[in-house]
Amino acid sequence: MVKITDVARHAGVSPSTVSYVLSGKRSISAETRERVLASIRQLGYRPHAGARALASSRSNVVALMIPLRSGIHVPVVMQFAVAAVTTARRHDHDVLLLTQEEGVDGLRRVADSALVDALIVMDVQMDDPRVPLLRTLDRPSVLIGFPADATGLTCIDLDFRAAAEACVRHLAELGHRSVALVGSPPEVYRRRSGYAERVAEGFHAAVAERGMTGALHPCEATADAARALAARLLADAHGPTAVVVHNEPIVDPLVRAFRAAGRRVPGDLSVVAICPDEVAEHAEQPLTSVAVPAEEVGRQAVELLMAKLEGDRVPAATLVPPRLTARASSAPAPVPS
Amino acid sequence: MVKITDVARHAGVSPSTVSYVLSGKRSISAETRERVLASIRQLGYRPHAGARALASSRSNVVALMIPLRSGIHVPVVMQFAVAAVTTARRHDHDVLLLTQEEGVDGLRRVADSALVDALIVMDVQMDDPRVPLLRTLDRPSVLIGFPADATGLTCIDLDFRAAAEACVRHLAELGHRSVALVGSPPEVYRRRSGYAERVAEGFHAAVAERGMTGALHPCEATADAARALAARLLADAHGPTAVVVHNEPIVDPLVRAFRAAGRRVPGDLSVVAICPDEVAEHAEQPLTSVAVPAEEVGRQAVELLMAKLEGDRVPAATLVPPRLTARASSAPAPVPS
DNA sequence: GTGAAAGCGCTAACAT
DNA sequence: ATGTTAGCGCTTTCAC
Secondary structure: OOOHHHHHHHHOOOHHHHHHHHHOOOOOOHHHHHHHHHHHHHHOOOOOHHHHHHHHOOOOEEEEEEOOOOOOOHHHHHHHHHHHHHHHHHOOOEEEEEEHHHHHHHHHHHHHOOOOOEEEEOOOEOOOOHHHHHHHOOOOEEEEOOOOOOOOOOEEEEOHHHHHHHHHHHHHHOOOOEEEEEOOOHHHHHOOEHHHHHHHHHHHHHHHHOOOEEEEEOOOOOHHHHHHHHHHHHHOOOOOOEEEEOOHHHHHHHHHHHHHOOOOOOOOOEEEEEEOHHHHHHOOOOOEEEEOOHHHHHHHHHHHHHHHHOOOOOOOEEEEOOOEEOOOOOOOOOOOO | OOOHHHHHHHHOOOHHHHHHHHHOOOOOOHHHHHHHHHHHHHHOOOOOHHHHHHHHOOOOEEEEEEOOOOOOOHHHHHHHHHHHHHHHHHOOOEEEEEEHHHHHHHHHHHHHOOOOOEEEEOOOEOOOOHHHHHHHOOOOEEEEOOOOOOOOOOEEEEOHHHHHHHHHHHHHHOOOOEEEEEOOOHHHHHOOEHHHHHHHHHHHHHHHHOOOEEEEEOOOOOHHHHHHHHHHHHHOOOOOOEEEEOOHHHHHHHHHHHHHOOOOOOOOOEEEEEEOHHHHHHOOOOOEEEEOOHHHHHHHHHHHHHHHHOOOOOOOEEEEOOOEEOOOOOOOOOOOO
């Protein structure tokens, strides 16, 4: 293994000069720098990560804890993780992958052992056991999602409240007066995931504000459940003329069930989804949707973390504004017959 | 930060004794061990990962490089990654996440800097640029998938050849004589992914062996492409009575297209898929399938890696045998009218 | 069964 | 602008 002293000898300088060339923490004459860099290249030198971490108390690794639980769309998690890794690399950091399963102890372990400099946790619940830990940890962290009490923490997520409002507004502008929200599985509400609650809040607020009617229908993420719910929604003669869906896996089955029941989409029934753009684009019929910007959230989460590592102050809350794209699944409300 | 000398003082022993209690690398009297462990607990001691890595030249971290490319089913990658992390943790290792994008340089970087002790790479191509590097690296690695030349490497994957054969055998036993293989997108064959080629080989071999007829049809992973392909397959009066599908995203659209064209599945046409069990189970109609055992491959890949780290010899090739589960999409071939 | 002490390879404070 | 050197916290010989 080639080490910093080898490079130093080869370049005819001291080890510290090599170190400073690499870190840029003090000015080096152009000539010396070139000589050192040439030696590094020729010898194929790579600083030893452990030695560096020990001497500098910086590992240049961040932890990313990903959720495993049901009711979470897997591709979104992947998109997020990939964006996080890509962004971290741009800041010369690596990403250590932890699963939710590891829980609070896992976070404590990697933080206390100085394996990581900072942490990102996804899928934060209203009452998340990891939150108090993160508050006491001496290392910076960023949460994806908002716990009930976010004091002293840095959180980021899609503005789900505004997302739901955007969906209702879009439908209201098309003349719809009665809408339904097809939500996450009941389990998600039971464990109080903030995003699900916020979608419901935004939906109800927007509906109330406009004097519309609208109800929340939690739904399991299975085709059967989607069909059953579709049947219930259609059974009511005064049922909704539009549906907001926030439950990726059942978007397609739900639309098919409406069709199978003889309803045209969007002729008789409009559908707006809150889902990743790819899901909306690749549905059988392209869907009007508010995007779940996993890539952007992942990128920004890491940017926030890096800023904190640099000692910068960052906003406690970052709400990514929703972006609604009108596609083929929403249309003016049918004229009452 | 509490360090090993703090623990040593607190327990009234030397630092080396604490170290040995933790590593178990020499015998310690039960009494001393208890006293040391109690001190560790009381002080909340965690060894510094960097210091450890420096002194022992072992980081207890393994790199996992995941694919990003199209034509790869995302949930399978996730399943694999989660299984790898879970298994690594059981062996007291952590997982550093790299993206395919980082390529050969990324692998070299984490290996040469001693950030990781070992590496796992997924989605290995027949002619993969990472293969020669892994061969020269001084650190052990395990490849998911088989390159054209696997000399000196440790590879593991589902036995795709046997998987295709199992599908054909199942159909042959049901009396089918003419079958089609709906494969991966053309791009996947172009970049020579081993698994796609092996499925094709196994399919053709099994078909030939039984004097059946059968052709490969690569297919883009879009519903449109699936519909177009279904139309082509059904246009031929002497077309197949059964289809083997190895392309997760289009399994459902394909079956629906057959139905829409008036073919009953499995009455007129049998369908067998090579896909994760969840896809087969949660399809509109449960599908007969050979499972893609992502979880098992992930677990075994890490077990192999750990064995290599211990200095054990491991098999160069591990082919996970296919497991076919008959479900509602395959039935005896229709009687020729 | 236990202790003393020499590094592991690097960074950064202190020199000049 | 560069060199010298004292650690960073741990593992592991060597010694008893």
